[in-house]
Amino acid sequence: MKNARPKSNYLALNRRLDLKSHLVATFRIESKLPLKEIAQIVAGESSIGTWTEVGTLSESVFKRLSAKVIGLNTKKNLARIAYPIELFEPGNIPQLLSSVSGNIFSMKVVSKLRLVDLDLPLVYINSFAGPAFGIAGVRRKIKIPGRPLIGAIMKPKIGLSWRAHARFAYLCFKGGADLVKDDENLTDLKFNPFTNRVRETLRLARRAERETGEMKICAFNITAPADEMIRRAKYIKSQGGNCAMVDIMTIGFSGLQALRQAKLGLILHGHRAMHSAITRDPERGISMLVIAKLARLAGIDQLHTGTVVGKMAGSVEETVAINSFLKKPWGRIKKVMPIASGGLHPGLIARLYKITGPDVIVNFGGGIHGHPNGTLAGAQAVKEAVLAAVKGTPINKQAEDSPVLKAALKHWK
Secondary structure (H helix, E strand, C coil): CCCCCCHHHHECCCCCCCHHHEEEEEEEEECCCCHHHHHHHHHHHCCCCCCCCCCCCCHHHHHHHCCEEEEEECCCCEEEEEEEHHHCCCCCHHHHHHHHCCHHHHCCCCCEEEEEEEECCHHHHCCCCCCCCHHHHHHHHHCCCCCCEEEEECCCCCCCCHHHHHHHHHHHHHHCCCEEECCCCCCCECCECHHHHHHHHHHHHHHHHHHHCCCCEEEEECCCCHHHHHHHHHHHHHCCCCEEEEEHHHHHHHHHHHHHHCCCCCEEEEECCCCHHHHCCCCCEECHHHHHHHHHHHCCCEEECCCCCCCCCCCHHHHHHHHHHHCCCECEECCCEEEEECCCCHHHHHHHHHHHCCCCEEEECHHHHCCCCCHHHHHHHHHHHHHHHHHCCCHHHHHCCCHHHHHHHHHCC
8 A cells, every 4th residue: 555645735725615515614723833744744644544553554545545635724723624424423423523633632732622613414413313392393383473572580590499599480480481491410310309309390390381371391400411301301201391401512412312312302402501612712612603603513502692681601603603603594404493592681671682682592590589579579570571571672671661671670770
């Protein structure tokens, strides 16, 4: 066999590749080496190359399977690298990540590296299950067209007994919340056992449905090792529940894919706890846009993407780009409902609505339970604020006929 071609042959800046048969990754790279050189090293290490030329790599294999650098932007340190689709196993996110975010992040020659975006060919996209429900399916299930869904988070995030948790969930539902969710670190704890919480919360959710005439969603956090996670999802189903929540980063994409493949008929609500450890530094790690694309492939129906106006980091541009992607057509993969969560209160809703539009879940924790008149009033105030935003009514005008909203606006000036 002939020796491997030199790394300069990873360049294909002036070649036209068939992007229907290539996956394209955009990297931001910093190195002591020129961008043209370091981009080739990244291309080789993330495809078929290694640190030296080897006699086991034939010219024909190199030509067919090597990644190619197809674009360079030296001002922004961006490199676009195209990978033949043959390098990737259909429907396998862990294998994808082992390639485009594997050893390349450990190379000494790279000082800073960020996976900015992934553009995937249709044949690869369609090899995944994607969401079981998506935006349209969730709306059909809950029978609410045309407005943001109102979510409530139990607070304190850890510390409530299962009885108190269910009681406050009921008050949220009674006040107008469409969805009540566990927080990211509430799973099966001694003071709040999972099975007790599921049974009692669902019992009171059904009571709230009878009293309000509205459908309700209970998102119970099943985050755990994969086998236990699926057992918990099955328990929710057995009790008549309709939704399971998972921390997508901590269970991993393998866990998320396993949950989706279980086909339990549950809405999958995705929290992104821990994402900032990977996404927040704009010069290192993986962008939240890439994480969102992978979560959509894996089968999440609803995904936390940031609030912009709340307490979490994230620019308007980044959040809008992620939300726009989740809601646009993408092969046969259904659309995903973005979730705005973190530091929201009624006074922020009008501004948020202008950014997100109606296809979003607006989540409130302290913004409901911190209301000076309690949880029920907090939920009612949020509902008033959401309806005002949808109608285009100024929030202060809406508050003139709503004591609970007026109290909320005064409390959170």
